[in-house]
Amino acid sequence: MSAGEIVVALLILLAGFLSLAAGVGIIRFPDVLTRLHAATKPQVLGLVAVLVALVIQVPTWGVLTTVILVMTFQLLTQPMTAHMIARSAYRTDHVRRDLLITDELARDIDDPALAIGRESDQEPSEHEMPRA
Template sequence: MNAADVAVGLLVLVSAFLSMAAGIGIVRFPDVLTRLHAATKPQVFGLAAVLLAIVLRVPTWGVLTTVILIMTFQLLTQPMTAHMLGRSAYRTDHVRRDVLIEDELGRDIEEHAKD
């Protein structure tokens, strides 16, 4: 067992912990916005850790380019998906407005409703 094997094992454990944290956050958090936060942040970092483990285990150009493509698409789509889910939850009144620090979307909707 060399240092690369230890690093791969640690990265897989970190990824598993982050995925578990995301799952627990989805179940335990009280509203949609905090659940979205729990679902997106650890999930992306967990995927990055597992992809890095794959690159360390099989360091070829084909694997590296595939990992870069996977991570790029994940980083491009995950924030947009969370944003759209948050907006739709807000518009269908599934958001606890009493815990919002600043309600910018509500202010913008009211401004456009006046026009």
């Protein structure tokens, strides 16, 4: 095995380990927000490891540009998903509040100085989520 193949093997083993860690974390962690933390591992670092391994194995310009595109789209879209899931979990009360050390969002929601514009949204329609 050459040095390049050893690096590729280590990167792929790292990606596999991160996938396994995400699986264990998503089973063991207690609520949605903590599971979001575990979910990020194969989504970002695992994908980076696999894509670097791929570029080392097939070093052409076509592969490199496509790999950069894949990583860009993943980094653009995954934070949106995580944000929407966390927002929805907070509003539908799927958060274990006894596990939180501090909850700055609850403090801001209760703050009357930040309540401007909320009065008009007091009657949410059937298909619209209530604004927090």
